[in-house]
Amino acid sequence: MDPLEKMHFTTIDYVIFALLLVASMGIGLYYALSGGRQRTTQEFLLADRGMSCLPVSLSLIATFQSAVAIVGVPAEIYTHGTQYWFIGCAYILGLFIPAHVFVPVFYRLHLTSAYQYLELRFSKPVRICGTLTFIFQTVIYMGVCVYTPALALNAVTGFDLWGAVLATGLVCTLYTTLGGLKAVIWTDVFQTIVMFAGQLAVIVVGVQQTGGLAEVWRKVWEGNRISGIDLNPDPTERYTFWTLGVGGVFLMLSLYGVNQAQVQRYLSSKTEREAIMSCYMVFPSLQVALALSCVMGLVMFARYSSATLLPTVHQPLCVLYPQMVLYFVMDMLQDLPGLSGLFIACLFSAALSTISSAFNSLATVTLEDLIKPHCSSMTEARATLLSKGLACSYGLICLAMAYLTHLMSDSVLQAVFKIFGMVGGPLLGIFLCECDPCGNQTSLTLKPLCLAMAFWVGIGSIVTRTSGGPAAVSHFNCTAVQLSGNITTAIGTALNSTAVPTSTSSQPMGLQRFYSLSFMWYSALSSFTVVITGLIVSFLTGPMKEEDVTPGTLYPLLGNMLFFVPDNLKQNLCCATPLGHRVSQQSTWAHHTHSSGLCSLVETT
Ligand SMILES: CC(C)(CO)[C@@H](O)C(=O)NCCC(=O)O
Numbered sequence: 001m002d003p004l005e006k007m008h009f010t011t012i013d014y015v016i017f018a019l020l021l022v023a024s025m026g027i028g029l030y031y032a033l034s035g036g037r038q039r040t041t042q043e044f045l046l047a048d049r050g051m052s053c054l055p056v057s058l059s060l061i062a063t064f065q066s067a068v069a070i071v072g073v074p075a076e077i078y079t080h081g082t083q084y085w086f087i088g089c090a091y092i093l094g095l096f097i098p099a100h101v102f103v104p105v106f107y108r109l110h111l112t113s114a115y116q117y118l119e120l121r122f123s124k125p126v127r128i129c130g131t132l133t134f135i136f137q138t139v140i141y142m143g144v145c146v147y148t149p150a151l152a153l154n155a156v157t158g159f160d161l162w163g164a165v166l167a168t169g170l171v172c173t174l175y176t177t178l179g180g181l182k183a184v185i186w187t188d189v190f191q192t193i194v195m196f197a198g199q200l201a202v203i204v205v206g207v208q209q210t211g212g213l214a215e216v217w218r219k220v221w222e223g224n225r226i227s228g229i230d231l232n233p234d235p236t237e238r239y240t241f242w243t244l245g246v247g248g249v250f251l252m253l254s255l256y257g258v259n260q261a262q263v264q265r266y267l268s269s270k271t272e273r274e275a276i277m278s279c280y281m282v283f284p285s286l287q288v289a290l291a292l293s294c295v296m297g298l299v300m301f302a303r304y305s306s307a308t309l310l311p312t313v314h315q316p317l318c319v320l321y322p323q324m325v326l327y328f329v330m331d332m333l334q335d336l337p338g339l340s341g342l343f344i345a346c347l348f349s350a351a352l353s354t355i356s357s358a359f360n361s362l363a364t365v366t367l368e369d370l371i372k373p374h375c376s377s378m379t380e381a382r383a384t385l386l387s388k389g390l391a392c393s394y395g396l397i398c399l400a401m402a403y404l405t406h407l408m409s410d411s412v413l414q415a416v417f418k419i420f421g422m423v424g425g426p427l428l429g430i431f432l433c434e435c436d437p438c439g440n441q442t443s444l445t446l447k448p449l450c451l452a453m454a455f456w457v458g459i460g461s462i463v464t465r466t467s468g469g470p471a472a473v474s475h476f477n478c479t480a481v482q483l484s485g486n487i488t489t490a491i492g493t494a495l496n497s498t499a500v501p502t503s504t505s506s507q508p509m510g511l512q513r514f515y516s517l518s519f520m521w522y523s524a525l526s527s528f529t530v531v532i533t534g535l536i537v538s539f540l541t542g543p544m545k546e547e548d549v550t551p552g553t554l555y556p557l558l559g560n561m562l563f564f565v566p567d568n569l570k571q572n573l574c575c576a577t578p579l580g581h582r583v584s585q586q587s588t589w590a591h592h593t594h595s596s597g598l599c600s601l602v603e604t605t
């Protein structure tokens with residue numbers, strides 16, 4: 001089949017896609033009309049703090065599993081082999097630390113916004129800075145999320161690009177504004193199931209059409225796509241065990257530990273135990289999600305590794321990065337009506353579940369951190385109305401951001417990882433000061449400096465196009481066919497080139513070398529610089545006075561690590577800082593702390 005020829009999309013496919021939108025709207029309407037009918041901010045933004053762990057955990061994975069991962073990961077596996085799969089190792093610490101360090105601290109403080117924590121621990125300017133950083137990161141991210149599936153669908157089926165963007169953006173805005181966080185979480189549950197079903201269907205059909213599991217295995221093995229563990233310490237190497245397993249932990253922490261979208265879900269849990277449980281339950285579901293995308297990449301490779309299986313041998317199969325997966329799916333499923341619709345629904349489910357979380361969490365931080373502190377007399381009814389207005393406005397901003405994404409040209413998965421690292425990394429660094437009882441105000445004034453450095457390496461790599469090794473295009477010998485006029489980065493796959501690509505470019509030198517740092521390290525690098533400069537400055541300027549530390553805002557890291565040391569010795573080491581239990585008890589804690597000082601308190605847990 002000619003890659004430039006648009007593929008057929010039957011009525012059943014359109015119906016399935018429409019059903020997804022209708023069902024999501026239905027869930028939104030249900031929560032607008034049931035329960036407390038979304039008349040308080042507690043219900044609209046925090047689902048009445050009554051959620052149980054199963055929906056919360058599925059919603060947690062849906063938030064950062066967007067169409068970017070669904071189309072980006074298989075393409076990554078196809079071109080670079082299975083090395084990326086090792087990011088699964090980062091999930092262990094990347095979820096264990098949030099469950100036991102961040103969740104208890106945030107939950108016991110009874111927060112609404114994660115950035116409230118920054119004011120309790122440090123000061124108001126730090127909180128504002130955190131909130132603005134989050135808004136910046138999320139607004140860019142949601143543009144990419146809504147644009148990616150629409151572009152892929154447009155390129156392969158000719159479905160109107162802006163029609164798809166408008167449909168997803170508007171439907172999502174509507175159900176988010178109507179049904180609040182309850183609707184967001186329950187649509188996430190439904191959409192996660194559709195997402196898994198769509199990917200599974202493609203894998204099953206793909207394996208069957210390629211000639212069975214053994215055949216798929218033989219082809220990916222012969223094509224050198226199964227990567228062993230790569231322990232190369234070079235930080236400019238795109239994917240190695242270190243970039244994925246260690247750098248990935250920091251990426252996971254910034255997403256699952258301190259990102260408002262996720263923190264809000266922990267806070268909406270019925271009890272602290274449920275919140276911790278939901279974090280644990282993310283682990284298996286996230287492994288399933290990762291395995292599905294990786295296996296899909298392998299099946300795709302197996303199918304196209306041999307020229308004889310290609311529909312048209314004379315035409316090189318060259319597809320653009322985001323479209324590659326969709327091309328594969330449509331090529332395979334076109335004779336099975338309904339299944340391609342299911343995959344399109346899977347792609348849009350992934351997008352909807354991400355942008356709905358973005359709208360709700362953006363409304364929350366804007367109201368709680370930017371507006372409420374200035375209007376203390378606002379009534380509950382007004383605040384709820386305002387938060388609905390905010391959710392709706394962010395929905396419209398999302399459409400504008402989709403247009404901006406249209407003008408960008410980086411590979412989407414890379415672009416998203418770069419944004420997460422550049423913007424989310426420094427923010428994670430500030431939150432990591434949770435474990436540093438001595439951290440003071442002054443130590444955070446250097447934050448802009450660290451942010452500047454994170455941006456320097458990120459922007460430098462975008463401008464010079466170097467991060468994580470040369471672009472895939474240079475690996476393969478191919479004439480790039482441009483499916484869409486606006487994207488210039490094309491990923492080519494030569495028909496017969498199944499050998500592992502050889503790196504052709506010379507070693508980068510000097511600044512070039514700094515820019516070519518693998519983007520998987522961005523989060524780790526920027527959060528580390530914040531922590532290290534923070535430690536040095538607070539050491540030089542003297543630690544924060546004990547009575548200035550808000551009780552419950554410190555995690556007794558040293559105290560817990562030295563669990564084998566007797567309590568009285570720990571007191572002398574000044575590392576037994578208590579963890580507050582509830583905000584209602586805060587006054588007692590405060591009283592206690594002010595009269596006796598933090599060090600004399602023995603940990604009660
Ligand atoms: C968060 C991870 C890394 C977990 O595997 C993954 O879901 C991911 O790559 N997410 C970012 C890209 C996206 O928006 O889907």
Ligand code: NA
Nearest residue numbers: 062065350354
């Ligand atoms: Na999603």
